[in-house]
Amino acid sequence: MIIGELSARSGVSPRLLRYYEEQGLVTATRAANGYRQYDESAVTTARIVRMMFQMGFPQDKVRAVLACAGDGAAEADHDAARVSVAQMRDDIDQQMQQLAATREVLTDFLERR
CATH class of the missing domain: 1.10.1660.10 (Multidrug-efflux Transporter Regulator; Chain: A; Domain 2)
Incomplete structure (x- = not known):
């Protein structure tokens, strides 16, 4: 195509x-x-x-995931991708917690006004 x-x-x-x-x-x-x-x-x-x-992930993490996605990827590529994906998941969890805390502060502000 x-x-x-x-x-x-x-x-x-x-x-x-x-x-x-x-x-x-x-x-x-x-x-x-x-x-x-x-x-x-x-x-x-x-x-x-x-x-x-x-989502803000750097190119090296994108590369690690893509390396694992192809046919014939080496076990080392899979291991590296697992580590990168786990770190991405943890980063998302942290961002979600920060957003929830920010939302709570904003909600408190609006309720006081």
């Missing part, structure tokens, strides 16, 4: 897809006409990459 179709199916803009490719997070081949060609798995990969970046 070409970049426009990948963009439509993944919800990721062509500009971001080109950036992800530049960073080695999404792969493409080139057709004879020079157009980028993506395989079916690029749809899921692009969605995962976008979601992780939107």
Whole structure:
């Protein structure tokens, strides 16, 4: 599929897809006409990459998860991904606790006014 179709199916803009490719997070081949060609798995990969970046995760953690997602990934890749995903989960838990505390302060403020 070409970049426009990948963009439509993944919800990721062509500009971001080109950036992800530049960073080695999404792969493409080139057709004879020079157009980028993506395989079916690029749809899921692009969605995962976008979601992780939107959540604020750094590129090294995104890479660790993607390394584990491919066929034939080494056990070391799986171990590294497990560690990264566990850390991401813990980071999300901490963010949720901070947001809940902030919400409580705001609610208290509104109730006093």
